[in-house]
Amino acid sequence: MLEVRSLAKRFGGLRAVKDVSLDVPAGSITALIGPNGAGKTTTFAMIAGFTVPDSGAVRFAGTEITRWRPDRIAALGMVRTFQITQPFAGLTVAENIRVGAFLRHHDVTEATARARAVGTRLGLGPMLDRPAAALTVAGRKRLEVARALATEPRLLLLDEVMAGLNPSEVNEIVALIRQVRDGGVTILLIEHIMQAVAALAETAHVLAEGALIASGTPRQSAADPAVVEAYLGHGAAARMARHE
């Protein structure tokens, strides 16, 4: 579904992303994990067309989409959410979601009905006619997902939709993401909460300092000495091995 080849991006002297290649098979849930500042969000931004890569290529559903504008990529069926939620603050929750629904539905009545259905499915039912600015952090995260889902994507890029949520909210959203995948949407997610990644993803790619250092099932990746070092510092893996 998605093929990323040797993506690289430099910001001034900082090589934010050095060389990232990964595949997201159709129907899968794939995770991109890594310590803060590893370049995960930059990778996402390049895949979704928000940041132009210095080099590398992105293919989505058989189409070369490198350097495409975000709206064209969305129209093709790949939609991202934002780590820092970006609601249309002056609109109601339902109106926010409807902006997404308008991508595939030109009829206003139809788009409104779609938006309300998606919002209700994501547990935003009681909030639909409230201003988006009135939502809690968890509510805003749900709104991000709802808006993206309303565009009826084939591939959904979720950027830390669980950050800032409490454990029961995390469980709810894990169930929700699984449900979305079962509905036929492929998912690539960035996440810090390992428990959620382990519960959801078939494959976890680990990014550190702009390069992929491990790929495998979430448990394999988490146990990889290079990954332990990336998270906990040089020599950590050896120290942990000694303690065992």
Place this chain on the structure above:
Amino acid sequence: MLKYWPVLLVVAALLPLASSSQFLVNLAMLTAFSALLGQGWNIACGFGGLTSFGHAVFFGIGAYAVAIMQTRFGINPWFGLPAAAVLGAAAGAVLGAAAFRAGLRGSYFALVTLAFAEVFRILANSLEITKGGLGILIPLHPALANFQFDDRREAYALVLAVLAVAMGVAAWLRRSRFGARLVAVRENEDAAAALGIPLVRTKTQALALSGAVTATAGVLYAQMFLYVDPSIAFGADRSVEMLLVAMIGGAGTVWGPVLGAIVLHLIQDTARLLIDTPGFAPMLYGAILLVIIAFMPNGIAGLRLPALRRNRVRDA
């Protein structure tokens, strides 16, 4: 009763048509004309958040287009009207395509529009076809067929009709897919792009639509006063009046410009009675603008009158 205030407003607007008072008709006409200008600005800038400080450029293009067409080429102004609207739309499309493709927004876009209007003012001042600083005098031939009016009430009725169309456009923006996507662009460009909205195209279309409405207002002006010169057409105070009317009333709402025009004219005419110094009006405009921005960023509509509810609610 308060719920039906738009109905009352429409009735109040129609009353002068039955009045023989020149003063009343004139006042109503100028107010309705301001509302039309404000609505022209509002379509792109209220709904789309495009901060134009140079909307006079579209007004002037409309006014000059119809004046030049009839004085030079003998084209009847009734045909000049749609032609001027198309020119206004084209100017909006060109300005939009250039500015938005270059990624200009906010104050940068405001500066570019201001400069754009200034360039047109200077051109109108120096070109032969616009008769330079002398301006163009449209020969007086009062007849409905010539788009000139003996009776002010006829002119007023026409302004009201065009205002109704402009408000129809705004009402369509509130209800349509295009309008919803335009508002989304205003609220958050990144999120809008992520949801598949083409930013440059959407904003350019809004500016073209706004340009057409504002150019039509320019045509009405030329035909009512039968005279256009560079500062009447492209002057910065015209641009300021437009955005002021929309912002006082409530940018991004259907009725905002109407409310804004009424309030602005009340203030203006009262002030003129008290102080009759040239240059006082722009000072007053500046002061009002500051007060609005500081204390009521959503205008009168932000005060949540019934029928205006569900409007721009900023971060709670």
